[in-house]
Amino acid sequence: MDLDRRARARLLLRTTPGAVDYLFEEVRHLAGDITRRPDGLTLDWDGPLRPLADVRYFSGAAVVLDDVEARAGDPDGVFAALDAPVRFRVAPVGEERWDLRDLLSEKFGWVNDAGDWSVNVERDEREGLIAEIGPLFYPRRFGELTRAPASTTPVVAAVMVRLAKIEPGQTVVDPCCGAGTLLVTAGQMAEPGELLGFDLMDRWVEAARENLDARRVPCVVARGDAAALPLPDGSVDRLVANLPFGKRVGSHAGNTRLYPALLREVRRVLRGKGRAVLLTEDKRLFRESVQRTHGLRVVKEIEFTRPGAHPSAYVVTSRRS
Incomplete structure (x- = not known):
């Protein structure tokens, strides 16, 4: 993923309840229109993703898919910063699951790959359809660690x-x-x-x-x-x-x-x-x-x-x- 490429999107940042205030303090000068949730923030992002990727107070990020075609086809969107071809999967989101899979494959040339994806389309209770961005998960940003059974997250x-x-x-x-x-x-x-x-x-x-x-x-x-x-x-x-x-x-x-x-x-x-x-x-x-x-x-x-x-x-x- 090209973290230095300009990207714009409405993003959902997920974190551990209890860490939301620390996440907010870290990103409030980087993004616009921030909304708090018990488990994270939604915010408008417009700029390189590297400053966001350096933040340690969120576990994963997703694009809010208020308009799937517009977001998937945006030349300045987050998906354009991913390595091509974009590899994706669609979680069980209801009857539209297969239509979404076909749309992303046929219109945008994405590759359906449930085992090695960089985009995971799923449903959030508040935001509706979202697309998790694999390279922005915490272990991808900061590296995997060997963990004990009760390791600190x-x-x-x-x-x-x-x-x-x-x-x-x-x-x-x-x-x-x-x-x-x-x-x-x-x-x-x-x-x-x-x-x-x-x-x-x-x-x-x-x-x-x-x-x-x-x-x-x-x-x-x-x-x-x-x-x-x-x-x-x-x-x-x-x-x-x-x-x-x-x-x-x-x-x-x-x-x-x-x-x-x-x-x-x-x-x-x-x-x-x-x-x-x-x-x-x-x-x-x-x-x-x-x-x-x-x-x-x-x-x-x-x-x-x-x-x-x-x-x-x-x-x-x-x-x-």
């Missing part, structure tokens, strides 16, 4: 890194790094001085190293216990972590032991003006554990909605900061 990771407010040269630690999604995102979005990750399982330590190496993000990853970090007191500026929710990973009973111990470590290793951003769905236990940890406080909570889950990212700072 890329959009949530981006919001967490933004909440961490990492400054150039600061020491950043993920004490429960899994496959390293947060470490990769922190290394790409900010300019940390030292980036460190720990995990109890060797398989995820190795996966994190592979992900970081593939993205050329300098980081030291080692086997380590989040409840007993091998770090000196007051040595960390920023700490980010996706904690075990007690569902797919760990258990609530395990969290009753882990959370207080981890938070004591957070208090110990953070510098005076340090900041931690911690994601969990075991919310009541987490809040109670913070309240019982002398010297820490929650200053912000952002709730996300994911399939079958409603985790929150908590920003935790020292009471003396």
